[in-house]
Amino acid sequence: MLKFVGGALALFMATTLSATAATVDVKMLSSGYSFEPAIVHIHSGDSVHFIPADKGHNAQSIAGMIPDGAQAFSVPFSQEKTIQFTKSGLYGYKCLPHFALGMVGLIVVDNANNEAQARKVPLFGGAKRRFTQLFNQLDGNAGK
Numbered sequence: 001m002l003k004f005v006g007g008a009l010a011l012f013m014a015t016t017l018s019a020t021a022a023t024v025d026v027k028m029l030s031s032g033y034s035f036e037p038a039i040v041h042i043h044s045g046d047s048v049h050f051i052p053a054d055k056g057h058n059a060q061s062i063a064g065m066i067p068d069g070a071q072a073f074s075v076p077f078s079q080e081k082t083i084q085f086t087k088s089g090l091y092g093y094k095c096l097p098h099f100a101l102g103m104v105g106l107i108v109v110d111n112a113n114n115e116a117q118a119r120k121v122p123l124f125g126g127a128k129r130r131f132t133q134l135f136n137q138l139d140g141n142a143g144k
């Protein structure tokens with residue numbers, strides 16, 4: 001019985017990964033201090049490939065803005081890194097030195113089930129302005 005379940009699970013995972021796993025590029029840019037694209041929609045098992053198009057930036061998840069039980073992530077300064085996301089939910093992240101200037105981004109894995117919780121994280125200055133824009137865009141309220 002246990003063997004059957006294990007086999008079925010392995011088959012399921014292999015099928016899911018080979019059929020749909022994708023990698024989306026996100027550039028770290030000095031122009032406008034931004035991540036491009038600032039919002040990424042992927043499915044669990046997919047990856048985000050961070051590209052240091054300009055140097056002097058990093059990317060790190062923000063406490064309280066990732067799904068419960070999800071692992072925090074970090075992309076070192078001026079380095080290329082691919083991060084796989086396996087837990088559904090919304091992930092807010094920042095460039096540490098340019099956080100106050102609004103250098104932030106959102107990764108939505110399958111759905112934004114933790115959006116209400118993420119919106120409660122206190123933010124200031126450019127980070128607050130930019131996240132408000134991104135959340136509104138996510139909710140289809142851009143321009144309101």
Ligand SMILES: [Cu+2]
Nearest residue numbers: 057095098103
């Ligand atoms: Cu930066």
